[in-house]
Amino acid sequence: MSSELRDLYQEVVIDHARHPRNFLKLENPTCTAEGFNPLCGDQLTLYVKLAEGVIEDIAFQGDGCAISKASASLMTTELKGKKQEEALALFGRVHALLTEGPKGEENLEGVGKLAALSGIWEFPLRVKCATLAWHTLRNALEGTGARISTELNNHGS
Amino acid sequence: MTGVQTGSVTSLGLADGQVGGNDVADFNIERVCQNFPILREKVYGKQLVYLDSAATSQKPQGVIDAMSRFLLKKNANVHRGVHHLAERATEAYEGARVKAQRFLNAEHANEIVFVRGATEAINLVAQSYGKKHVGEEDEVLITAMEHHSNIVPWQMLCEQKNARLRVAPINDNGELLLDEFERLIGRKTKLVAVTHVSNVLGTINPIRHIVEMAHARGARVLVDGAQAVPHLKIDVQALGCDFYVFSGHKMYGPTGIGVLYGRSELLEEMPPYQGGGDMILSVSFEKTVYNVPPYKFEAGTPNMAGAVGLGAAIDFLAGLEHEALAAHEKEVLAYGTRMLSAVPGLRLVGTAHAKASVLSFVLDGVHPHDIGTILDREGVAIRTGHHCAQPLMSRLDIPATARASLGCYNTRQDIDALVAGLDQVRELFQ
CATH class of the missing domain: 3.40.640.10 (Type I PLP-dependent aspartate aminotransferase-like (Major domain))
Structure with missing residues (x-):
């Protein structure tokens, strides 16, 4: 098996895909949003409980590929207890990691366990699987409540 | 053009079971493949195995x-x-x-x-x-x-x-x-x-x-x-x-x-x-x-x-003798059906009696999109997703399938490459 595949499907990723953390529906969330990736049918609902700008609790439910599930699961474990602005700032760093790779160590700084996603940049078609949870988070926090989609066009036959 | 027949089931010989190994031998697969320059391409250093003809077929030199x-x-x-x-x-x-x-x-x-x-x-x-x-x-x-x-x-x-x-x-x-x-x-x-x-x-x-x-x-x-x-x-x-x-x-x-x-x-x-x-x-x-x-x-x-x-x-x-082409495609489909059915945890989706060159499947515990990515790195091109048939996916109660689809140029070796790739998928996920 190629080393790129091993980097993509790191043990942490497989583990989170198989046993996603915070995989439940929150009672009384302060914000929720739904994310959808029509390319492969990934679908998730994100529940966030905000208290004075801090993410007190966060959880998700849904179905999707290993990358989308692991990314959502890792995201929830990293964000609990973080301030809203910190969460959105982290999205920026994660986005750089997903699209550019580790760039030495530069893009690994401050991403914690999300470093497990560092192999995705070599698979450009899979980046949106990993960003789905984050785009959904932004929608939830910004309170638009709209269902977001990774695709605006259709993918044929 | 000779021997125009109906596009019904029997014209493919699917129902009558009379298509034997000799008919397949009449079909010169090497010569057919030589018509398709793209099949000589390598992806990630591996020989391309194209199993996505239902999305679009490759084009012969002619x-x-x-x-x-x-x-x-x-x-x-x-x-x-x-x-x-x-x-x-x-x-x-x-x-x-x-x-x-x-x-x-x-x-x-x-x-x-x-x-x-x-x-x-x-x-x-x-x-x-x-x-x-x-x-x-x-x-x-x-x-x-x-x-x-x-x-x-x-x-x-x-x-x-x-x-x-x-x-x-x-x-x-x-x-x-x-x-x-x-x-x-x-x-x-x-x-x-x-x-x-x-x-x-x-x-x-x-x-x-x-x-x-x-x-x-x-x-x-x-x-x-x-x-x-x-x-x-x-x-x-x-x-x-x-x-x-x-x-x-x-x-x-x-x-x-x-x-x-x-x-x-x-x-x-x-x-x-x-x-x-x-x-x-x-x-x-x-x-x-x-x-x-x-x-x-x-x-x-x-x-x-x-x-x-x-x-x-x-x-x-x-220019391809139709009966020989149909027999070849039927043989590869039957081989693919047999080989995929033997993969642990794999379920074929679509098992109609009268069937043409499509092998849709799901694999326990692995999303089709992950299957597609892993196979791709082995040079095996398949389609994953809902295949523009979301109502059908709902009817079957699955979000997506992996689909290997066959053209005139596909062989048993292509099926073997698919199954070998699936072994890697299982190694990672199961």
């Missing part, structure tokens, strides 16, 4: 050359100029129409309308024939296994006309429930639109039987032949259908060209689909007189090089 020759030697606008090149171009374009006529065994060449593909052909019928003949509370009947392209145009029509879209159900093997189908064709049914071969399940539908049921109740039948034309011999007169549509690119031709076959008397009375040049006899600001079919439906400068490429693809298929 098609590439014919299009290139047209552009190098014959290009001019068709039906217009008096100069020599215009004559050559018109001859090439109309020659392709005659090839398509013979390919479908249509009675007349003017029953062949060139369109962009099956999708445009269905939209044309919906917005021309459908708009004229489907009224309020009328019904259009489709099936649960249709591609979005044979669902959405009818939904749009039904919405415009306040008509009702009905859906014929399938069983768990992916076969139409014909009794139910028959019950759904009623007095109000104006049109039945059904796929010849399912792009997800591979099911070959009994078109002739469906046409008989529909015609007995006065409904017209459109057949989506996009997945059928690369595999079956088509005879629209034997099938008895009113419309038959297909795309060039799924049968070794180029993209952007396809065919709408419509029976003469229907095309005659149908209003134009788009307005523009070539579809008129005379234009004044007071009144325009439309041209006759097929030109009435071919507004604007057509895809000339595409039509020529389609003609070359038809020649390519005609």
Whole structure:
């Protein structure tokens, strides 16, 4: 098996895909949003409980590929207890990691366990699987409540 | 072109079990593969194994050359100029129409309308024939296994006309429930639109039987032949259908060209689909007189090089002995079915008795998208997702499948590469 595949499907990723953390529906969330990736049918609902700008609790439910599930699961474990602005700032760093790779160590700084996603940049078609949870988070926090989609066009036959 | 037969199940030899190993040996697979330069490509240093022909087929050298020759030697606008090149171009374009006529065994060449593909052909019928003949509370009947392209145009029509879209159900093997189908064709049914071969399940539908049921109740039948034309011999007169549509690119031709076959008397009375040049006899600001079919439906400068490429693809298929091709494809499909069924945790989706070159499957605990990525790194190209058939996915209660689909160039070795790739998937995930 190629080393790129091993980097993509790191043990942490497989583990989170198989046993996603915070995989439940929150009672009384302060914000929720739904994310959808029509390319492969990934679908998730994100529940966030905000208290004075801090993410007190966060959880998700849904179905999707290993990358989308692991990314959502890792995201929830990293964000609990973080301030809203910190969460959105982290999205920026994660986005750089997903699209550019580790760039030495530069893009690994401050991403914690999300470093497990560092192999995705070599698979450009899979980046949106990993960003789905984050785009959904932004929608939830910004309170638009709209269902977001990774695709605006259709993918044929 | 010889021995034109119907596109029914028996013509593929699927039901009679008489196709033996010797027939397969008659099919020179090496020579067939040599026609497809792209099959020599390497991806990630691995030999390409192309198992995505149901999405689009690869193109033989003959098609590439014919299009290139047209552009190098014959290009001019068709039906217009008096100069020599215009004559050559018109001859090439109309020659392709005659090839398509013979390919479908249509009675007349003017029953062949060139369109962009099956999708445009269905939209044309919906917005021309459908708009004229489907009224309020009328019904259009489709099936649960249709591609979005044979669902959405009818939904749009039904919405415009306040008509009702009905859906014929399938069983768990992916076969139409014909009794139910028959019950759904009623007095109000104006049109039945059904796929010849399912792009997800591979099911070959009994078109002739469906046409008989529909015609007995006065409904017209459109057949989506996009997945059928690369595999079956088509005879629209034997099938008895009113419309038959297909795309060039799924049968070794180029993209952007396809065919709408419509029976003469229907095309005659149908209003134009788009307005523009070539579809008129005379234009004044007071009144325009439309041209006759097929030109009435071919507004604007057509895809000339595409039509020529389609003609070359038809020649390519005609050059393969059909019985031998069908036997080869059947053998590889049977081998693939056997090998995939033996993969632990794998379930084939679509196990119809009459089936063509599609192997859809799901694997326990692994999402199809992950399967696709891992196989890709082994050089194996498959399709994953809902295959533009979301209602079918809902019916089957799965979000997506992995789909290996076969063309004339695929072999047992390709299936072996697929299974070896799946071993890697299982190693990672199971």
